[in-house]
Amino acid sequence: xxxxxxxxxxxxxxxxxxxxxxxxxxxxxxxxxxxxxxxxxxxxxxxxxxxxxxxxxxxxxxxxxxxxxxxxxxxxxxxxxxxxxxxxxxxxxxxxxxxxxxxxxxxxxxxxxxx
Amino acid sequence: xxxxxxxxxxxxxxxxxxxxxxxxxxxxxxxxxxxxxxxxxxxxxxxxxxxxxxxxxxxxxxxxxxxxxxxxxxxxxxxxxxxxxxxxxxxxxxxxxxxxxxxxxxxxx
Numbered sequence: 001x002x003x004x005x006x007x008x009x010x011x012x013x014x015x016x017x018x019x020x021x022x023x024x025x026x027x028x029x030x031x032x033x034x035x036x037x038x039x040x041x042x043x044x045x046x047x048x049x050x051x052x053x054x055x056x057x058x059x060x061x062x063x064x065x066x067x068x069x070x071x072x073x074x075x076x077x078x079x080x081x082x083x084x085x086x087x088x089x090x091x092x093x094x095x096x097x098x099x100x101x102x103x104x105x106x107x108x109x110x111x112x113x114x115x
Numbered sequence: 116x117x118x119x120x121x122x123x124x125x126x127x128x129x130x131x132x133x134x135x136x137x138x139x140x141x142x143x144x145x146x147x148x149x150x151x152x153x154x155x156x157x158x159x160x161x162x163x164x165x166x167x168x169x170x171x172x173x174x175x176x177x178x179x180x181x182x183x184x185x186x187x188x189x190x191x192x193x194x195x196x197x198x199x200x201x202x203x204x205x206x207x208x209x210x211x212x213x214x215x216x217x218x219x220x221x222x223x224x
Contacts, residue, residue, distance in 0.1 A: 035214075040123070042202070042216035043159070096145055101147045103204075104212065106158035 003027045003030030012113045013081055020078045021110050030096040032074040033104065034058075036087040042105050043090065049074055050096065068074060074077035081114045088112075116141055118213045119205050124217040132193045136218045138203030139185045148186045151202040153217065159202055161164055162188075193222045 004025045013019055023032065034046040035058075045058030047066040055066060063085060065077045078085055089097050092104040121138045124131040128134050134211035140148075163170065165177040167185050186205075190197055203215035 040216060043214040045212070062214075088156070101206075103149050103161045103164065105161070109156075109158050113157070 004067075004093055004105055006078050006089075006107035006110050008110060009108060010095060010111045012115065014115050015082055017081050017114075019078045019112070021080050021089055021091075021112070022073045023076070024106055025093045025095050025107075027095075027105060028071075028085075029093035029105075030071065031094045033092040034064075034066065034076045035092065036060070036085075037090060037109075038071045038087050046076065058096070083114050086112060086114045118142060118152045119203055119215040121201075121203050121215040121218045122213075123216060123218060125221055127221045127223065128193055129223055130131075130195060132194055132195055132222075133189065133191050134220065135187055136191045136201055136203075136220075137187050137213055138218075139184050140203075140213070141184070142205070142207050143181075143184060145184075145205045145207045147155055147206040148177075149204040149206075150175075150177060150186075150188050151214075153200045153202055155200075159214075162201070171190075192219075195222050195224060198222045 001040045006046050007022045033048045035043040037043050039060050044060050046064050067075050091107040094104045095102045118141050150162040151159040152162045153159040163172050165179050169178045174191045178187045198221050200217040200219050202217045206212045
């Protein structure tokens with residue numbers, strides 16, 4: 001079983017719809033992240049959370065919101081989807097111990113298309 | 116200037132070749148460095164951390180040059196299965212992690 005699980009894996013929806021992407025992890029990590037990836041742009045951070053009570057905006061948080069329901073669960077919502085939010089979305093986790101030196105571990109990704 | 120820059124490639128090499136990628140970073144306070152591998156439409160996977168003294172893992176060697184602010188990845192005896200995009204990752208204290216856009220490698224028979 002995957003350590004970091006994202007659902008759904010693929011989603012096609014229409015402009016204006018509300019969408020939730022879910023992430024759960026069994027790694028026991030405190031830190032969780034949401035990224036989007038667009039061709040040629042690399043990974044860009046949307047939101048991150050260092051524990052259940054901690055939520056922080058990343059570089060491209062506009063149009064997105066998150067919820068950290070538990071240590072193991074971190075969901076990303078698009079309140080009113082627009083076509084330029086079409087992208088590949090990744091959830092990631094990392095260990096807080098010696099945090100600066102810990103790598104991130106990624107889920108399989110969610111391919112989201114907004115028509 | 117981007118905080119982390121990589122040559123996008125693609126690098127096209129024959130099996131058995133040695134290939135090297137460089138990655139430059141702009142923040143001299145950067146603390147930790149990694150190389151990830153990403154296959155098409157898949158998640159990035161950690162390939163190796165990069166240590167100050169350089170480190171090797173089988174056919175892969177990573178180097179860090181703090182003075183010139185770059186890291187490198189050397190792949191020896193390339194295999195077809197090495198074909199992927201290689202992402203350079205730089206962490207600058209606390210939470211900030213910057214991913215390069217990646218270098219594409221194609222290894223041909």
